[in-house]
Amino acid sequence: MQGRDKGLQPWRGQALAAWVLARLAPPQAIGITANRHADSYRALLGRCPLVAQQGIPLAVPGGVLPDDADLPERSGPLAGMLTALRHSHTEWVLVLPCDTPRLPTDLLPRLLAAAQAAQADIAVPVTGDGRHPHWVCALMRKRVAPQLLQAFVNGERKVGRWTQTQAWVGVCFAPETAFQNMNTLETLHDRD
Numbered sequence: 342m343q344g345r346d347k348g349l350q351p352w353r354g355q356a357l358a359a360w361v362l363a364r365l366a367p368p369q370a371i372g373i374t375a376n377r378h379a380d381s382y383r384a385l386l387g388r389c390p391l392v393a394q395q396g397i398p399l400a401v402p403g404g405v406l407p408d409d410a411d412l413p414e415r416s417g418p419l420a421g422m423l424t425a426l427r428h429s430h431t432e433w434v435l436v437l438p439c440d441t442p443r444l445p446t447d448l449l450p451r452l453l454a455a456a457q458a459a460q461a462d463i464a465v466p467v468t469g470d471g472r473h474p475h476w477v478c479a480l481m482r483k484r485v486a487p488q489l490l491q492a493f494v495n496g497e498r499k500v501g502r503w504t505q506t507q508a509w510v511g512v513c514f515a516p517e518t519a520f521q522n523m524n525t526l527e528t529l530h531d532r533d
Contacts, residue, residue: 346375346377346378346381347439347440347523347524348361348373348375348382348439348440349378349381349382349385350523352442352523353442356385357439357440357442357523358373358382358385358439359385359388359389360442360443361437361438361439361440361441361442361444362385362386362389362391363389363390364442364443364444364445364446364448365391365435365444365446365448365449366446366447366448366449366450367391367395367397368391368397368431368435368449369397369398369431370397370398370399370400370429370430370431371386371389371391371392371397371398371399371400371404372386372399372400372401372404372405372406372425372428373385373386373404373405373406373439374405374406374407374408374421374424374425375405375406375407376407376408376414379403379405379407382404382405383403383404383405386399386404386405392404400425400428400429400430400431401428406424406425406428407424408420408421408423408424409423409424409427412424412493416493416498417498418436418438418477418500419489419492419493419497419498419499419500419503420493421436422434422436422479422481422489422500423486423489423490423493426481426483426485426486426489427486429483431483432482432483433453433456433480433481433482433483434480434481434482434483435448435449435452435479435480435481436477436478436479436480436481437477437478438477438478438522440522440523440524441478441519441520441521441522441523442523443518443519443520443521444478444519444520445466445514445519448466448478448514449480451512451514452464452465452466452479452480452512453480455510455512456480456482456510459508459510460508461508461509461510462481462482462484462485462507462508462509463479463480463481463482463485463504463507463508463509463510464479464480464509464510464511464512465478465479465480465504465509465510465511465512466478466511466512466513466514466520467511467512467513467514468513468514468515468516468517468519468520469517470513471511471513473517474501474504474511475520476500476501476504477500478520479500479504485507488506488507489503492506
């Protein structure tokens with residue numbers, strides 16, 4: 342995104358992160374991990390129907406949390422996941438990338454049902470007959486935080502590689518386009 346904050350880039354008249362928030366089934370609490378532009382993300386949360394109209398509480402004061410200070414800067418998605426798990430007041434934490442505006446609206450309930458049925462600590466959507474896991478879209482039980490921290494301290498930065506060391510379950514979704522992310526400015530225009 343040429344150094345721009347991906348979640349705040351507009352697509353079809355809204356920031357990408359606003360699209361992700363709009364696709365959520367009502368959670369117990371909502372928050373965003375972001376290391377830049379916290380005020381813009383707070384404003385986005387303030388306009389989010391889940392918060393503004395349905396009264397879903399913010400997971401942390403202000404709703405926006407930077408990666409914890411003990412984590413190296415620019416450590417990628419695992420740092421945001423670890424931060425979210427550490428600060429969560431709920432047993433389960435749904436983590437989603439900010440650049441997937443077409444997520445299924447039943448993502449949260451289906452992941453939770455599958456995790457509970459399989460007695461898994463992590464549920465991940467998969468597409469393509471189960472061949473394509475979408476690792477950064479994950480429902481995680483808070484109790485995996487110590488294992489994630491240990492892996493992180495040991496240098497792990499790959500979400501999928503770490504997830505596969507845990508009790509996890511894949512949940513089949515279709516179509517695959519629901520999980521396509523927008524990584525460049527060109528994709529924002531190509532997928533209008």
